[in-house]
Amino acid sequence: MSQKPRAIHFGAGNIGRGFIAPLLSKSGYHVVFTDVDKGIIDAINEEHSYSVHILDTNADEDNEVEEISYVKGVLSTTDDLIRELAHPKLHIVTTAVGLTVLDKIAPTLARGIAARRAAGARPINIIACENAIGATAQLAEKVRAHLGKEDAAYAAEHVGFANCSVDRIVPPFDPEAHDGASSLDVGVEAFFEWIVERPALKGPVPLDPPVEGMKLADDLAAYNERKLFTLNAGHAITAYLGYLAKYSTVAEAIGDERIAATVRGALHDEAGAALRRKHRFSEEEHGAYIETVLTRFANAAVHDDVVRVGRQPLRKLARGDRLVGPARMCTEYGIPVHHLARGMAAALLYDNAKDEQSVEMCKAIKERGLAPYFAELTGFEEGSEVHGRVLEEYKELEGWKRAQ
Ligand SMILES: NC(=O)C1=CN([C@@H]2O[C@H](COP(=O)(O)OP(=O)(O)OC[C@H]3O[C@@H](n4cnc5c(N)ncnc54)[C@H](O)[C@@H]3O)[C@@H](O)[C@H]2O)C=CC1
Ligand SMILES: O=P(O)(O)OC[C@H]1O[C@](O)(CO)[C@@H](O)[C@@H]1O
Numbered sequence: 001m002s003q004k005p006r007a008i009h010f011g012a013g014n015i016g017r018g019f020i021a022p023l024l025s026k027s028g029y030h031v032v033f034t035d036v037d038k039g040i041i042d043a044i045n046e047e048h049s050y051s052v053h054i055l056d057t058n059a060d061e062d063n064e065v066e067e068i069s070y071v072k073g074v075l076s077t078t079d080d081l082i083r084e085l086a087h088p089k090l091h092i093v094t095t096a097v098g099l100t101v102l103d104k105i106a107p108t109l110a111r112g113i114a115a116r117r118a119a120g121a122r123p124i125n126i127i128a129c130e131n132a133i134g135a136t137a138q139l140a141e142k143v144r145a146h147l148g149k150e151d152a153a154y155a156a157e158h159v160g161f162a163n164c165s166v167d168r169i170v171p172p173f174d175p176e177a178h179d180g181a182s183s184l185d186v187g188v189e190a191f192f193e194w195i196v197e198r199p200a201l202k203g204p205v206p207l208d209p210p211v212e213g214m215k216l217a218d219d220l221a222a223y224n225e226r227k228l229f230t231l232n233a234g235h236a237i238t239a240y241l242g243y244l245a246k247y248s249t250v251a252e253a254i255g256d257e258r259i260a261a262t263v264r265g266a267l268h269d270e271a272g273a274a275l276r277r278k279h280r281f282s283e284e285e286h287g288a289y290i291e292t293v294l295t296r297f298a299n300a301a302v303h304d305d306v307v308r309v310g311r312q313p314l315r316k317l318a319r320g321d322r323l324v325g326p327a328r329m330c331t332e333y334g335i336p337v338h339h340l341a342r343g344m345a346a347a348l349l350y351d352n353a354k355d356e357q358s359v360e361m362c363k364a365i366k367e368r369g370l371a372p373y374f375a376e377l378t379g380f381e382e383g384s385e386v387h388g389r390v391l392e393e394y395k396e397l398e399g400w401k402r403a404q
Pocket of ligand 1: 099
């Protein structure tokens with residue numbers, strides 16, 4: 001039996017296989033993937049390895065390939081997973097399943113924690129690598145709801161729930177377009193950033209062994225907001241405007257000067273101005289961060305569909321999320337929002353019959369009216385400046401839609 005420290009990763013999808021597991025594996029952890037998808041788990045247990053293709057027109061070297069080996073898979077619906085969660089060599093549990101799935105994995109994690117208490121096992125850290133501020137805190141609350149009193153007391157002492165900011169663009173990968181690639185392979189951009197909340201970690205800090213590429217921060221909130229309100233905000237605006245203008249990928253959409261101007265304005269003059277005020281990022285440093293983000297969007301080597309980046313518009317229009325979040329921050333600092341208003345309007349026009357949230361949103365706008373619905377969704381009251389501007393932008397963008 002391997003004496004390596006172990007990591008369990010929930011969600012053997014793009015970000016799991018393409019970002020988190022590779023860092024853990026390269027740092028000396030034996031990675032155990034768990035997923036509801038039996039096809040992926042069976043493939044992992046047949047191959048025990050796969051390749052990460054670095055696809056980046058911005059990188060010095062194109063088509064670099066990293067081999068990830070010695071991985072295994074466990075179906076998340078079986079008791080094998082509880083045995084894995086109770087393993088004495090388990091150090092870390094990560095997730096990349098989607099924010100809305102955290103509810104579903106919480107009872108399993110609670111059972112795993114109870115089994116660790118019964119076995120007197122070592123401390124572990126749980127990190128939810130989802131696109132949201134405080135995703136791990138949300139998971140922790142859901143897990144605690146399933147713990148008895150003694151298990152909760154054990155968890156408080158021995159289980160770290162650390163929030164993080166997770167940034168790497170990993171769209172679905174087409175193995176057929178790459179010689180010799182397998183169905184488990186993934187295609188990623190070269191850039192990555194994983195920042196974890198240091199004060200929440202249990203046991204040795206940095207982790208033992210340290211995870212190469214995992215940065216630790218005492219003030220995660222600043223990095224979290226910087227990422228969500230820059231990369232994700234700009235990405236979402238590019239995707240929604242790109243969809244309206246009938247582009248299929250983010251790289252194509254950002255190549256349209258009308259879209260690029262809106263994204264630049266939203267990131268530099270609005271979200272960026274508010275982030276600099278709140279978190280004291282220097283103009284030079286934050287400007288460079290935004291420019292890197294824009295260069296990443298233009299990377300045509302990763303084929304990133306606007307419908308992937310725009311998926312679930314209601315989650316993206318939630319109050320603390322990537323569009324409304326920075327707009328609210330702007331209003332707190334008296335910064336007018338023109339470009340972000342256009343981005344929110346484009347999100348409200350996202351009409352994709354294959355996306356459940358888009359269907360729900362379009363139906364609600366039709367039945368309840370745009371003005372009250374937008375106010376209810378975002379908290380921007382009817383009659384407020386932002387509300388009025390979003391309505392104006394919506395009307396103008398309807399013209400884009402008709403023009404196609
Ligand atoms: N793909 C990307 O570029 C990035 C994604 N993220 C975040 O990472 C998370 C995952 O995104 P992707 O990897 O793109 O999605 P994905 O769809 O490729 O992977 C999610 C995986 O979770 C599995 N899953 C679903 N329900 C499950 C359950 N109950 N138990 C165990 N596994 C389950 C799915 O079968 C799938 O394999 C999302 O929160 C996303 O916002 C964050 C940064 C980058
Ligand atoms: O994964 P979500 O939250 O649906 O949003 C897509 C976003 O996530 C990413 O995949 C990575 O941060 C971005 O490409 C994009 O902004």
